[in-house]
Amino acid sequence: MLSAMPSGLDRLAPADVDREILRAGLIAELDAINLYEQMAARTANALLKKLLLDIAREEKTHVGEFLALLRRLDQEQEGELAAGAAEVEEMSE
Secondary structure: OOOOOOOOHHHOOHHHHHHHHHHHHHHHHHHHHHHHHHHHHHOOOHHHHHHHHHHHHHHHHHHHHHHHHHHHHOHHHHHHHHHHHHHHHHHOO
16 A cells, blocks of 8 residues: 555645645655554564664654644644544543
8 A cells, every 4th residue: 555646636726735745645654654564563683673663653753744734734624633532532431
């Protein structure tokens, strides 16, 4: 599962293009995290495992960066993220 740049960006308004780019970046980083963590789980080489997990952590930082900007540019997304967090809190009570 590898992400691809969305097609049809030239037909979108500039603000929509930016949000689509951010979402594509999020997908790519999540794909990378999964890949590195899966490879780390498969290797018996301790140094390689350490390296892969370190890189996966860096990708998680990138997810945070993309998400932080997406939250600024898409108020609906921000509201839905807050609603999702509230639902998880309700479930955990």
